[in-house]
Amino acid sequence: MPLECYGDASAFILPPLPTMPPAADITQVLLPFGALVGREVDLDAFLQTLMDRIAATMQADRGTLWLLDPARRELFSRAAHLPEVSQIRVKLGQGVAGTVAQEGHSINVPDPRGEQRFFADIDRMTGYRTTSLLAVPLRDADGALYGVLQVLNRRGGDRFTPEDTERLDAIASQVSTALQSTSLYQELQRAKDQPHAPVGYFFNRIIGESPQLQAIYRLVRKAAPTDATVLLRGESGSGKELFARAVHVNGPRRDKPFVKVDCAALPATLIENELFGHERGAYTGADHRMPGKFEAADNGTVFIDEIGELPLPVQGKLLRVIQDREFERVGGTQAIKVDVRIVAATHRDLARMVAEGRFREDLYYRIKVVEVVLPPLRERGAEDIERLARHFVAAVARRHRLPPPRLSPLALERLKRYRWPGNVRELENCIESAVVLCEGEILEEHLPLPDMDRLPPASTAPQSMADPARATATPSSAEAGLLPLAEVERLHILRVLDSVKGNRTAAAKVLEIGRNTLARKLKEYGLGDEV
Ligand SMILES: Nc1ncnc2c1ncn2[C@@H]1O[C@H](COP(=O)(O)OP(=O)(O)OP(=O)(O)O)[C@@H](O)[C@H]1O
Numbered sequence: 001m002p003l004e005c006y007g008d009a010s011a012f013i014l015p016p017l018p019t020m021p022p023a024a025d026i027t028q029v030l031l032p033f034g035a036l037v038g039r040e041v042d043l044d045a046f047l048q049t050l051m052d053r054i055a056a057t058m059q060a061d062r063g064t065l066w067l068l069d070p071a072r073r074e075l076f077s078r079a080a081h082l083p084e085v086s087q088i089r090v091k092l093g094q095g096v097a098g099t100v101a102q103e104g105h106s107i108n109v110p111d112p113r114g115e116q117r118f119f120a121d122i123d124r125m126t127g128y129r130t131t132s133l134l135a136v137p138l139r140d141a142d143g144a145l146y147g148v149l150q151v152l153n154r155r156g157g158d159r160f161t162p163e164d165t166e167r168l169d170a171i172a173s174q175v176s177t178a179l180q181s182t183s184l185y186q187e188l189q190r191a192k193d194q195p196h197a198p199v200g201y202f203f204n205r206i207i208g209e210s211p212q213l214q215a216i217y218r219l220v221r222k223a224a225p226t227d228a229t230v231l232l233r234g235e236s237g238s239g240k241e242l243f244a245r246a247v248h249v250n251g252p253r254r255d256k257p258f259v260k261v262d263c264a265a266l267p268a269t270l271i272e273n274e275l276f277g278h279e280r281g282a283y284t285g286a287d288h289r290m291p292g293k294f295e296a297a298d299n300g301t302v303f304i305d306e307i308g309e310l311p312l313p314v315q316g317k318l319l320r321v322i323q324d325r326e327f328e329r330v331g332g333t334q335a336i337k338v339d340v341r342i343v344a345a346t347h348r349d350l351a352r353m354v355a356e357g358r359f360r361e362d363l364y365y366r367i368k369v370v371e372v373v374l375p376p377l378r379e380r381g382a383e384d385i386e387r388l389a390r391h392f393v394a395a396v397a398r399r400h401r402l403p404p405p406r407l408s409p410l411a412l413e414r415l416k417r418y419r420w421p422g423n424v425r426e427l428e429n430c431i432e433s434a435v436v437l438c439e440g441e442i443l444e445e446h447l448p449l450p451d452m453d454r455l456p457p458a459s460t461a462p463q464s465m466a467d468p469a470r471a472t473a474t475p476s477s478a479e480a481g482l483l484p485l486a487e488v489e490r491l492h493i494l495r496v497l498d499s500v501k502g503n504r505t506a507a508a509k510v511l512e513i514g515r516n517t518l519a520r521k522l523k524e525y526g527l528g529d530e531v
Contacts, residue, residue, distance in 0.1 A: 047079030060151035066097050067147040084126035095119030097135050097148045106136040110159035134160040136168045138176050207391045210380040223370040224250035231367050232345040234374030237425030240345040247343050248301040256300030259293045264306035272314045282331025294338050301341045308348035315360045322366045377423045382416040389415050392431040410444045410494035418449050443498045
């Protein structure tokens with residue numbers, strides 16, 4: 001089970017509170033979140049909204065949700081107003097949040113100057129100046145501490161009051177209730193039983209629940225803690241690099257470098273140089289010694305992307321690194337020892353390249369100790385496409401500081417039907433373009449995709465598991481533009497709804513049918529509540 005859970009993030013984006021409500025109302029404000037997480041929402045978007053609302057309610061400039069990583073006895077920031085860095089980690093007992101986690105009680109710091117528990121390094125790292133700080137513990141139903149909720153800089157230069165502490169405590173208990181129904185909390189609980197697996201890493205930001213991805217999560221979980229060489233295969237844009245990073249950060253080398261070499265991006269003559277470095281005078285222009293990526297990655301991981309493009313002589317040199325953990329720089333004679341894990345990726349059929357004599361057989365077997373085949377997006381089923389699309393809508397809107405738009409049912413349908421030759425990368429770019437161009441709602445017209453009528457009908461199951469009769473009969477007729485009558489009616493209704501921005505009364509008028517008839521038809525299409 002990946003760390004994330006998903007759904008319609010836009011459904012719970014609520015405006016910040018204009019004024020601070022009395023304490024009793026705060027629980028009311030946060031209560032709906034419990035129901036929302038239960039409905040499987042995009043966890044990242046959910047947590048960010050939660051922090052926005054907590055900061056607004058507390059009249060604070062920023063907020064941080066810290067979670068406890070028991071394996072490393074650290075807190076890590078899981079959601080925060082922290083544009084400067086992606087994550088912060090502090091040791092238990094370090095800084096105000098670390099002290100709250102260690103001692104288990106709230107701390108109110110009216111002025112960080114001269115406050116010993118204040119960890120000024122974070123301000124130095126981010127460039128942000130903390131003027132006041134309030135942090136309270138997060139406890140689960142059994143009273144066990146599993147995180148810290150913190151707010152910074154009360155608006156207007158004020159200090160946080162004892163009433164604010166009570167208020168944040170009340171909020172923390174609501175947040176705990178909500179979080180305990182998420183997969184994030186389950187992940188934290190599992191981490192307690194697996195003291196060597198730090199939380200906050202496993203498949204974080206990898207979206208997908210289809211059976212194919214579940215199988216990959218299981219494989220990666222097994223392979224990551226070892227030093228086994230992993231070969232990731234899959235079409236371009238299917239997530240090979242993302243999983244290569246997951247292998248690295250979930251293994252014992254996570255604090256050491258992850259160094260990528262893209263063999264497709266380099267001329268063949270330079271690949272050897274890039275991987276192994278060169279000695280001074282190795283060739284004309286080599287006026288000083290340059291270490292290669294293997295040296296840079298010592299104790300960490302080298303990710304060799306597009307390994308199929310590796311020239312044959314360099315394949316031999318790579319084989320020696322895998323077997324003997326040593327190599328010579330270009331133009332050098334001295335053997336250099338390294339300790340690296342190798343993760344490789346390719347979109348090519350390496351077995352075929354071996355048969356054709358273009359890839360060394362011995363290297364092939366050495367690199368595919370664990371082989372992970374990433375399915376193309378079109379084979380992951382409509383549900384994964386929807387999850388990814390909603391995730392990217394929320395993420396892209398956040399990145400561009402835009403309110404997250406809604407995806408119209410017709411737009412969603414079109415996304416689900418398209419075959420995505422460029423896989424997840426293409427979907428991400430398509431959504432980014434639509435988010436930037438739309439106003440409030442992503443309609444079919446905003447998606448830079450071919451005409452809907454040229455796309456086969458959507459299926460909800462992954463294609464390999466879909467009804468084979470349907471899978472073979474419909475695409476060819478759809479490709480010829482021949483659709484069943486019911487399908488034409490359905491598409492037409494969705495298109496009219498799109499054109500009137502989902503207003504059912506207006507759509508019924510255009511269609512010259514009653515509003516109830518329209519409602520009944522939408523229900524038949526399984527779109528009862530969505531439009
Ligand atoms: N399951 C996923 N969840 C979320 N984002 C994903 C997922 N798979 C891929 N992406 C995103 O799609 C983009 C392409 O992924 P990535 O670079 O890992 O693909 P790749 O297979 O290595 O591509 P290439 O072969 O072209 O180098 C990235 O922005 C990545 O973050």
